[in-house]
Amino acid sequence: MDDDRPLFFHVMAYADDADHDVIDMVSGDPDWEPPTALREGLREFADAPVADYQYPPSEGRGDLRDLLADRHDVPVERLVVTNGGGEANHLAMACGLEAHAGNEVILTDPVYPYYADRAELLGADVTYAPVADDGALDPETVRAVASEETALIVACSPNNPTGAVYGESVKRELTDIAEANDALYVSDEVYEAFDFSGRFHSALAFDSENVAVTNSFSKAMATTGLRVGYAILPDHLVDPVRTRHMLTNVAVTAPGQHAALKALRETPDDYYAETRAMLESRIEHFCEALDAAGAEYIQPQGAFYVLARFDGFPGTLDNTKRLIDEAGVAGMPGDAFGSAREEWLRFALVSPRADEAADRLAAYFS
Amino acid sequence: MDDDRPLFFHVMAYADDADHDVIDMVSGDPDWEPPTALREGLREFADAPVADYQYPPSEGRGDLRDLLADRHDVPVERLVVTNGGGEANHLAMACGLEAHAGNEVILTDPVYPYYADRAELLGADVTYAPVADDGALDPETVRAVASEETALIVACSPNNPTGAVYGESVKRELTDIAEANDALYVSDEVYEAFDFSGRFHSALAFDSENVAVTNSFSKAMATTGLRVGYAILPDHLVDPVRTRHMLTNVAVTAPGQHAALKALRETPDDYYAETRAMLESRIEHFCEALDAAGAEYIQPQGAFYVLARFDGFPGTLDNTKRLIDEAGVAGMPGDAFGSAREEWLRFALVSPRADEAADRLAAYFS
Incomplete structure (x- = not known):
């Protein structure tokens, strides 16, 4: 049985083993406070x-x-x-x-x-x-x-x-x-x-x-x-x-x-409204950075993931590792999510350092 | 699909609905303190x-x-x-x-x-x-x-x-x-x-x-x-x-x-030893009461259930209800547990009133 866990694990373990600072945007674990x-x-x-x-x-x-x-x-x-x-x-x-x-x-x-x-x-x-x-x-x-x-x-x-x-x-x-x-x-x-x-x-x-x-x-x-x-x-x-x-x-x-x-x-409605506003702000900053990097991406209308493609940098496992090593940002290879976006990378914006990750990607690709 | 839940539920609901005091020995929910x-x-x-x-x-x-x-x-x-x-x-x-x-x-x-x-x-x-x-x-x-x-x-x-x-x-x-x-x-x-x-x-x-x-x-x-x-x-x-x-x-x-x-x-070993001793004591008292009631039963060597058969009182659903009504003790009909003990009743000794239930059964059947 194929499943994405080994791939998730593989990428997360690779990021953990890096001897430099890596921002983890691999899995969809919220980083903000529960109610x-x-x-x-x-x-x-x-x-x-x-x-x-x-x-x-x-x-x-x-x-x-x-x-x-x-x-x-x-x-x-x-x-x-x-x-x-x-x-x-x-x-x-x-x-x-x-x-x-x-x-x-x-x-x-x-x-x-x-x-x-x-x-x-x-x-x-x-x-x-x-x-x-x-x-x-x-x-x-x-x-x-x-x-x-x-x-x-x-x-x-x-x-x-x-x-x-x-x-x-x-x-x-x-x-x-x-x-x-x-x-x-x-x-x-x-x-x-x-x-x-x-x-x-x-x-x-x-x-x-x-x-x-x-x-x-x-x-x-x-x-x-x-x-x-x-x-x-x-x-x-x-x-x-x-x-x-x-x-x-x-x-x-x-x-x-x-x-x-x-x-x-x-839980007051404010809790959900504030989380939503925070994620929207992260996404906005992240997409601006993708624009600066000249990347193609799907503008999210909901949730907290961004699928992006960088020119000449297909979203393979090798390139995912290269991005960890050279840009200090860990995403997921697109082929974990079917065949239609194999060239893409998915970034989960569930890190308090999402803005910093965006800046790193902009700097790396521009 | 047959399952024992409706029967468990049915018996528990019947016991709950009784307008007199009933000791619940239906399901295997421990009644003592967790560690x-x-x-x-x-x-x-x-x-x-x-x-x-x-x-x-x-x-x-x-x-x-x-x-x-x-x-x-x-x-x-x-x-x-x-x-x-x-x-x-x-x-x-x-x-x-x-x-x-x-x-x-x-x-x-x-x-x-x-x-x-x-x-x-x-x-x-x-x-x-x-x-x-x-x-x-x-x-x-x-x-x-x-x-x-x-x-x-x-x-x-x-x-x-x-x-x-x-x-x-x-x-x-x-x-x-x-x-x-x-x-x-x-x-x-x-x-x-x-x-x-x-x-x-x-x-x-x-x-x-x-x-x-x-x-x-x-x-x-x-x-x-x-x-x-x-x-x-x-x-x-x-x-x-x-x-x-x-x-x-x-x-x-x-x-x-x-x-x-x-x-x-x-958790110290004493916790488990004390629980075991308490259950053993409940079982001993319960089996003495079954002896007094002239019941046939399987002497438990472990766990906290007793299967018993009362002469002339097969463990049907009707008799289970009768026991609730007339003796104030709720057990489970034997046919919930296969066909070999259809005539029996199962009592779960997970009530602090297990001894009292035993006495009620002894009084009812003797």
Whole structure:
């Protein structure tokens, strides 16, 4: 099985081993503070009664599910709390593949590599729909390849790695295509909190039996290690997902659920607004530096990644290492994200030194 | 898919809804204090740096794996930290089924119901090996049904629900049978801390390529909701398990791993000894009450369950409810645990009122 971990690890280890200063922009681990209430939630749990330390309900704590269902305006029965957005996505893909006819998964190219690896683990065939130069997804490219063989369409918006935000009309089209082909559209919305375009639109709005939405607190609350996420499922997938979740994981960590609930209840909107503004500022500075370096890049509309191509400097593993050695900046080779952007490099703007990294790249390439 | 959750839930809900006092002995949630250091670990984590809140290594924190590998005297490469013992067992079963010839899973009867449900989820066929009246497993009953069709043998010792402890010779035989049939013996050792017989012997000791061991802190540290466990795998399953784990869960909760590590390092042996003594005392009192009630039962050698049969009072769901209504004691119907003990009831001795429950049963049946 191919996966991006060895490549991530390889690049991170290479950067760590460097005997000079390297700014790490390899993986998508937030570098800013989680909400105060999240830390307080863990502190509270440390003193919780013994009963709170035991199995929570397999589908998630009732009060956490109620709050999330209320925020998303869906019946609580459709919501299952998972071990991060990763498990939510895995469950939606696994149960969607079983419940829908066909064995094909349609993914975008470039792609978040876990989708492709999960499809392989589940024995599905992958068909790629290439996105436009600016990262936009034309639903017609998906429609052109969709057929009765299609069981799943999996797409992330705001997107990793392109930063594109697929707006209402794109998501409506993807939903229509799923409905027309008896497929499930899995809409991964984990970067929902980081939309700079104002165009984010949840696929839940279409109220379709062919849509599952996966989400988590990992990015929005800067805590990828907490492992609390959730799936919102169409009725026919609720029982299969709950069963598979129970037999895979039994339940989701109780201290994490407690902390996530407290953070959901008590975190002011300012927290999210400030994070978004900080990321927007990093992206602006970074893109200015890319302009100065004469690089081609996709202007992100959301999330916190920038895909860029430097003239005469394809984004191979060798060049990734050269950039670590000679510019002191670590990114990811483009071929980790499908075949469409092999020449590119992805930079995760999750370092307090993102501006400095931008300046280093501008200096190195100009 | 059948699973025991609806039945567990049904019984627990019935007991909760009763308008009189009911002692809950339905599910296996410890009622005693987790180690002080475990609570302290969560408190510590509340103040940890931002980086600690991000993805831990998918296979588990290095220092936690090192400590566990050292305690079990195995190479650290063979150890993967999981979302509780449940995920460890799921991964060993899923990857063992793929790697070994045949599609059959041999389980004991009575059985821990998750094993059978996982086998069904994974599309495997189940063959049951009945245990003796006293809960002992005669390996010859397993050998008699094992064949080249056998991919897995899954057994738990100390056992849920019988309380039996399979000693060194039984586990050696099961290992031999797995080796002779190109199967994987998955030895679930989550009740290791609660062996009253002195005969517990880890299947790791045989150093076989046909053995995987699964374990967790859920029971030993009274924290089934923490969701930190681990699998120790033979070499050929390490990569498949790590890949499946990564694509299912990405990683295991970071605060939980921190708390488990601190508790492992700092919890004195007295903590485990005192818990064991408390459970032994509960079991002794409970079995005396069963004697007084004229009940047949399996004398537990480990874990914290008692399987009992009352004359003229088969362990049906109806009678389970009658016991709740008329005796104020909630147990589990025997048919949740396979077909061999359908007439029996299982009582989980995880209530501070276990002695009182015993007295109620003695009074009710005598």
